[in-house]
Amino acid sequence: MQTKPKRNTTNSTNDSPSLLRGGGREEGFRPVTEPFVPERTSGLSSYPPPEQWDDWTELDARAWPERVEKHYQIVPTICFNCESACGLLAYIDKETMKIRKLEGNPFHPGSRGRNCAKGPATINQVNDPERILYPMKRSGPRGSGQWERVSWDAALDDIAGRIRAALTEGRQNEVMYHVGRPGEDGYMERVLQSWGVDGHNSHTNICSSGGRTGYAFWMGIDRPSPDYANARFILLVSAHLESGHYFNPHAQRIIEAKMEGAKIAVMDPRLSNTASMANYWLAPAPGTDTIVLLALANQLIQHDLFDREFVRRWTNWDEFMAVLHPEIEPTFENYVQILKETYAGFTPELAAAECGVAAQTIVEVAREIGKAGSAFAAHTWRAASAGHLGGWTVPRALFFLNVLTGSVGTPGGTMPNVWNKWVPRPFAEPAKQKVWNELTWPKEYPLTHHEMSILLPHFLKEGRGKLAVYFTRVYNPIWTNPDGFTWMDVLKDEDKIGIHAALTPTWSESAWFADYVLPMGHGPERHDSLSYETHNAQWVGFRQPVMRVAMERMGQPVALTRDANPGEVWEENEFWIELSWRIDPDGSLGIRALYESPYRPGEKVTVDEYYQWMFENSVPGLPEAAAAEGLTALEYMRRYSAFEIRKAPERQFNDTIPAAEMDGANTQPNGVIVSPSPRPHAPNVVPMPGMPPGSMEGRAVGVVVDGVPQRGFPTPSGKLEFFSRTLYDWGWPELAIPCHIDSQVAPSEIDASNGEMVLLPNYRIPTLIHTRSGNSKWLNEISHSNPLWLHPSDAKRIGVDTGDMVRIETEIGHFVDRVWITEGMRPGVAACSHHLGRWRLQEGEGNERWSSALVDIQQTEPGVYKMQQIHGVGPFESDDPDSSKIWWQDAGVHQNLTFPVQPDPISGAHAWHQKVRVVKAGPTDRYGDIAVDTNKSHAAYQRWLAMTRPAPGPNNLRRPMWLLRPYKPDPSAFALDGPVGRRERQP
Ligand code: SF4
Numbered sequence: 001m002q003t004k005p006k007r008n009t010t011n012s013t014n015d016s017p018s019l020l021r022g023g024g025r026e027e028g029f030r031p032v033t034e035p036f037v038p039e040r041t042s043g044l045s046s047y048p049p050p051e052q053w054d055d056w057t058e059l060d061a062r063a064w065p066e067r068v069e070k071h072y073q074i075v076p077t078i079c080f081n082c083e084s085a086c087g088l089l090a091y092i093d094k095e096t097m098k099i100r101k102l103e104g105n106p107f108h109p110g111s112r113g114r115n116c117a118k119g120p121a122t123i124n125q126v127n128d129p130e131r132i133l134y135p136m137k138r139s140g141p142r143g144s145g146q147w148e149r150v151s152w153d154a155a156l157d158d159i160a161g162r163i164r165a166a167l168t169e170g171r172q173n174e175v176m177y178h179v180g181r182p183g184e185d186g187y188m189e190r191v192l193q194s195w196g197v198d199g200h201n202s203h204t205n206i207c208s209s210g211g212r213t214g215y216a217f218w219m220g221i222d223r224p225s226p227d228y229a230n231a232r233f234i235l236l237v238s239a240h241l242e243s244g245h246y247f248n249p250h251a252q253r254i255i256e257a258k259m260e261g262a263k264i265a266v267m268d269p270r271l272s273n274t275a276s277m278a279n280y281w282l283a284p285a286p287g288t289d290t291i292v293l294l295a296l297a298n299q300l301i302q303h304d305l306f307d308r309e310f311v312r313r314w315t316n317w318d319e320f321m322a323v324l325h326p327e328i329e330p331t332f333e334n335y336v337q338i339l340k341e342t343y344a345g346f347t348p349e350l351a352a353a354e355c356g357v358a359a360q361t362i363v364e365v366a367r368e369i370g371k372a373g374s375a376f377a378a379h380t381w382r383a384a385s386a387g388h389l390g391g392w393t394v395p396r397a398l399f400f401l402n403v404l405t406g407s408v409g410t411p412g413g414t415m416p417n418v419w420n421k422w423v424p425r426p427f428a429e430p431a432k433q434k435v436w437n438e439l440t441w442p443k444e445y446p447l448t449h450h451e452m453s454i455l456l457p458h459f460l461k462e463g464r465g466k467l468a469v470y471f472t473r474v475y476n477p478i479w480t481n482p483d484g485f486t487w488m489d490v491l492k493d494e495d496k497i498g499i500h501a502a503l504t505p506t507w508s509e510s511a512w513f514a515d516y517v518l519p520m521g522h523g524p525e526r527h528d529s530l531s532y533e534t535h536n537a538q539w540v541g542f543r544q545p546v547m548r549v550a551m552e553r554m555g556q557p558v559a560l561t562r563d564a565n566p567g568e569v570w571e572e573n574e575f576w577i578e579l580s581w582r583i584d585p586d587g588s589l590g591i592r593a594l595y596e597s598p599y600r601p602g603e604k605v606t607v608d609e610y611y612q613w614m615f616e617n618s619v620p621g622l623p624e625a626a627a628a629e630g631l632t633a634l635e636y637m638r639r640y641s642a643f644e645i646r647k648a649p650e651r652q653f654n655d656t657i658p659a660a661e662m663d664g665a666n667t668q669p670n671g672v673i674v675s676p677s678p679r680p681h682a683p684n685v686v687p688m689p690g691m692p693p694g695s696m697e698g699r700a701v702g703v704v705v706d707g708v709p710q711r712g713f714p715t716p717s718g719k720l721e722f723f724s725r726t727l728y729d730w731g732w733p734e735l736a737i738p739c740h741i742d743s744q745v746a747p748s749e750i751d752a753s754n755g756e757m758v759l760l761p762n763y764r765i766p767t768l769i770h771t772r773s774g775n776s777k778w779l780n781e782i783s784h785s786n787p788l789w790l791h792p793s794d795a796k797r798i799g800v801d802t803g804d805m806v807r808i809e810t811e812i813g814h815f816v817d818r819v820w821i822t823e824g825m826r827p828g829v830a831a832c833s834h835h836l837g838r839w840r841l842q843e844g845e846g847n848e849r850w851s852s853a854l855v856d857i858q859q860t861e862p863g864v865y866k867m868q869q870i871h872g873v874g875p876f877e878s879d880d881p882d883s884s885k886i887w888w889q890d891a892g893v894h895q896n897l898t899f900p901v902q903p904d905p906i907s908g909a910h911a912w913h914q915k916v917r918v919v920k921a922g923p924t925d926r927y928g929d930i931a932v933d934t935n936k937s938h939a940a941y942q943r944w945l946a947m948t949r950p951a952p953g954p955n956n957l958r959r960p961m962w963l964l965r966p967y968k969p970d971p972s973a974f975a976l977d978g979p980v981g982r983r984e985r986q987p
Contacts, residue, residue, distance in 0.1 A: 047113060050107070052074075056072045057069050058070050071093075071095070072091040072093060072094060073094055074092070075089070075544070076107065076642075077105075077523060077545075078543035079118070079122060079523055080122075080181070080526075081119065081769050081773065082247060082769045083181065084245075084249055084532065085110065086116075087105025087106075087541070087642055088122065089102065089103050090524050092550045094554075097550070097551075099524065099547070102119065102123050105642070108541065109534075109537055109644040110535065116247065117767050118773060118776070121776040122523055124775065124776040125522045125775050128506070128777075129878035129879045130775060132504070133568060133569060135149065135568065137515065138516075152562075156578055156582055159516070160583045163175055163195065165468070166468045166469065167197070167583070172195075172196060174465070174466060174467050174468035176467050177199050178471065179200075179474060179475055181203075183528055185528075185529060186529075190426050190430060192433070193431070195583065196435070197435065198433045198435045198436055198967065199437065201451045202450050203453060204451070205452060205453050205907075205910055206480065206909075208245075209907045209908050210391035210395070211381045211385040211391075213395075213449045213907035213909070214393065215395050217392075217726070218720050218721055219408075219721075220715040220962065220963075221418050221713070221714065222417075222449065222964055223533060224399065224402075224414045225416065225421075226415075227413055227535070228253040228256075229253040230375060230411045232257075232371070233265070233371070233372035233375070233377075234254060234257060234262055235265045235267070236264065236265070237266075237378075237384055238268065239270075239764065241254055241272075241274035241277055242273040242274050242765075243763075243764035245379075249535060250379075255277075263368055264278040265279065265281075265368070266280070266281055266282065267282045267284060267289055268383070269284065270826070276824075280364070283356070285355050285828070286387060286388065287743040288354050288747070289394045290396075290397045293397035293401065294343060294346040294740060295348055296365060296369060297397065299348070299363060299370075300369065300405070301340055302343075305369075305405075306370075307404065310406030314403075314720050315722045316721050317722060319717055319725065320722055320723035321338075323725070323728065324736070369405060372405070375407065376413060379414070380398055386910065387911060388745050388746075388911045388913050389742075389744050389902070389911050389947075390740070390743055391743075391911060392904065392907040392909065396738050397740075400722075409651040419533075419538075420534070420535065420649070422531045422538045422620075424619050425618040426610065426613070426614055427610070427614070427617075428593075428596075433970065434969065434970045439459050439464060439465045440452060440456070442464075443976070444948040445903070445950075446959045447727075447963065448903075449907050449908060453477075454483070455901060455903060461489075467496065468499070469498060469499050471501050472504070472511075474504065475510070476508040476509055476510045478491065478513070479510065479771055480770060480771055482899035483900055483934070483937045484896060485937075491513040491514075501515065502517050504518075505519060505521065507845060507846050508847060519569045520572055521565050521569050521571045523543060525571060526544075526573070527542075527545065527573045529543075530543065537646065537647045537648060538646050539645060540622075544641060545561045547565065561574055573610070574607055580594070581604055597609050598613045611637070612634040619643060620645055620646075621643075621646075622643050622645075656708060656710055657709040657711065671703045671717075672717065672718045675700075675701045700718060722737060723736055726962075727906075729954050730949070730960065731949035744902065744913070745911075745913045750828070752828060754917070755797075755919065757794065757828055757916055758913055758916070759808065759810075759829075759831070759832065759913065759915075759916045760912075761831075761832050763831060763833055764833065764834070765835055768780075768783050770834075774850065776850070780851045780873075780888070783835070784890045786835065786837060787817060787819055787820040787832070788832050788918070789819075789825045791828075792822075794827060795821045798919065800920055801821065802819060802820055803818055803819070804818065805817065805921035805925060805927060806819055806921055807920075808830070808916050808917075810914050811899075811940055812936040815897070815898045815928075815931075816921055816925045817927070830916070836851075836891065836893070837928075838853070838891055838892070838894070839867070839891070840854060841855065849874075849883070852891055853869040853928060854871050864935070865931070867928075868926060869891070869927065869928035871889075872928075873890065874889060891928075894928075898932055900937040900940030901937065901940065957974050
């Protein structure tokens with residue numbers, strides 16, 4: 001019998017709003033004007049009260065023992081060092097007008113005043129003597145390191161002219177914006193769609209494409225939002241407590257649950273800090289996680305520990321029966337019988353044999369999950385889903401456990417993320433682009449969740465296209481991606497990339513190969529609106545330039561943010577407004593009109609006006625909460641930087657559709673309800689499956705369940721899809737239900753007798769964040785090496801001890817690193833953090849000297865490269881006296897250069913896990929050595945490409961129309977014979 005959770009929240013199901021309807025109801029808001037004083041702990045409730053934020057007094061520690069008062073303005077903003085978007089308070093010295101420190105913002109609903117080490121370290125980034133303060137233009141060959149200062153006007157005019165030419169000459173697909181960490185919601189979508197280009201590219205297929213795909217096939221929504229705080233059992237397939245997605249907001253709630261008695265299981269071949277806090281550490285062989293999860297599911301199924309009623313009502317079991325078992329009477333009982341037969345082979349003994357997880361552990365964890373029932377929270381994001389071929393089957397199998405336990409949208413369960421997120425609309429939204437860019441969305445990958453970013457250099461090498469203007473922003477493809485030397489080759493080639501503008505606060509390996517380096521602000525120097533599913537609530541955050549706000553509070557008007565930032569450092573919001581204006585100065589392209597003020601017709605919109613309109617018109621409850629304090633909505637957000645719209649919007653799929661909304665709607669044979677009216681601005685609008693391209697004559701608004709019209713899920717069936725008709729119809733019928741795929745690192749692929757091992761190169765550490773923390777002296781003092789983790793048995797076999805050097809041989813080359821021997825590693829598996837190994841090509845510039853080694857790169861024959869470290873990190877002279885006191889020498893080792901691209905043929909996710917040989921370093925090997933043959937990497941690309949099953953799918957589409965796609969084009973662009981690269985005039 002199903003065991004129900006012991007705790008409930010006070011929120012009712014019926015007053016929850018529905019994002020699936022494209023907007024929220026107005027009732028039930030609980031505006032928050034009180035700090036988030038933690039309920040279960042004490043000691044974190046002492047923050048400066050907001051009424052003293054204009055003049056906060058502290059004693060100057062440096063003046064001790066004198067009691068000298070310092071007066072500060074406190075301005076809230078939002079951290080930009082990871083995707084958690086925690087709140088920060090900037091303390092601005094009123095005498096010097098410098099930021100003194102950054103601490104947590106208690107008014108932020110996600111972080112509640114707490115931060116990790118990277119939040120306060122933002123001050124290092126602001127004061128970094130190595131940062132770029134002025135726009136720079138290349139004055140020699142690309143990559144030669146010759147630069148000259150250039151004015152913003154000159155840079156803007158040059159770039160705008162090239163974009164205008166591309167647009168007017170029908171070369172829309174030659175304009176590309178490639179972003180690493182967006183850190184905002186919707187702004188760039190508006191910009192790129194205003195230009196009519198399909199030019200967005202992202203880092204996502206080296207990150208979360210696999211995780212998203214597994215969730216999207218289930219529910220049409222690609223992210224989970226676990227309600228950790230109320231969970232009874234938590235299953236994490238990753239290191240969420242120390243470095244996961246929404247790390248600090250999640251970590252504090254996981255620990256709260258643990259303090260209330262919840263149990264935690266962690267799956268990871270590495271004993272992470274997270275695993276060390278868990279009740280169960282499961283360390284399956286890489287590539288076998290799905291088997292473990294399906295074994296857990298099988299225990300629930302065979303022992304009737306699943307929520308039958310939830311599965312009956314909310315999964316498309318009937319479609320599964322009709323398509324795959326037409327010979328059997330389609331009753332739910334017959335389905336359950338087939339379910340039991342289908343998964344019967346996933347026994348605890350199989351998991352023990354294939355994965356190395358004890359059979360008894362499978363039985364115990366399954367019992368705990370069954371006991372937790374609807375209060376079972378689970379999450380995966382990168383980890384295994386970004387590790388191997390078929391990684392997307394991991395989240396699919398994990399969410400199967402949520403479905404079986406009915407823990408979808410429940411207190412303590414796991415929500416679709418859109419219920420815990422709110423994206424405000426901007427004014428004057430542009431039409432969707434009517435072009436499709438095959439450089440990012442190629443025919444071979446019709447189901448890829450995001451752009452095939454890592455394949456761009458291979459596509460350019462093959463002559464599939466070229467770029468006139470290529471922007472990189474918070475993105476360092478040479479360093480971050482696999483196969484970096486191929487990126488370097490292509491970035492240097494002016495025939496393939498006409499102009500490369502790097503929008504970045506700091507130098508990086510890739511910015512060195514740009515034409516323009518345009519300095520953009522750090523977190524406290526820019527505007528962004530954002531909202532993330534940090535917990536079971538909906539909130540909107542406002543990142544703002546704190547010096548600008550402080551100056552304005554003191555009566556000094558600031559026209560542009562760069563007037564308040566250091567040097568000529570700007571912010572993207574204003575940059576894109578100005579660039580768009582210059583692309584279409586006379587308004588003939590229809591672009592300029594979208595950048596005219598909603599309040600001053602014909603005049604250029606200001607950043608204040610942009611957010612004023614958004615906060616007044618598109619954040620429910622905010623204008624009222626602001627008015628209660630005598631503020632406008634914008635003033636409120638400038639004062640607090642975050643607003644909680646509502647708490648605990650649960651079970652929205654269960655909402656009954658009001659009769660008025662059913663007017664004119666018709667119900668399809670499968671129960672899906674279709675409304676005749678298009679609603680272009682609604683999030684998660686589901687075009688009807690098979691809807692003819694160009695048609696928006698209808699949208700799915702719900703599904704009839706037991707005779708009642710309900711919201712359902714944005715999938716073709718309106719339900720959670722145990723059976724994916726999409727996979728079935730698009731060439732993958734064998735993967736249509738949750739299943740396991742043998743991968744490139746499956747145990748059967750590893751010849752241990754030949755010294756082969758699996759390398760996990762993609763784990764994070766808590767104190768660094770990709771390539772964005774190389775500019776923090778505090779963080780690099782804490783963490784500056786990435787040794788290879790080895791189990792003692794492997795170290796003994798290889799003949800090395802901690803500190804010895806090894807050569808790690810990959811398919812395309814090798815790298816040399818030191819080893820760290822630990823029993824916290826599964827035997828046969830090695831691990832190396834991806835955060836370290838930064839480098840530069842010139843002594844005094846080109847990258848942060850807090851964190852980078854000086855290297856020499858040699859091309860020994862066509863496509864064959866060697867990189868050697870000349871020296872590591874060391875003291876240097878700068879305006880910061882600390883730079884002369886650097887005591888560490890290590891910069892780590894850049895392992896990503898030695899990996900080929902390995903894109904999953906369905907999700908498009910790069911499979912980071914590598915089959916390697918680890919051998920003792922030879923006499924000529926030196927620490928940090930890299931050797932790569934890019935000819936081999938191109939052959940690896942072709943091998944993985946051959947695994948794909950290209951479009952078209954049904955109706956000659958290049959992609960299923962219902963699947964999520966960032967920057968989704970107009971439906972007409974989905975037809976395989978539709979316009980590619982040419983822009984039709986927007987209506
Ligand atoms: S978890 Fe740390 S780095 Fe990430 S947003 Fe919060 S404070 Fe910043």
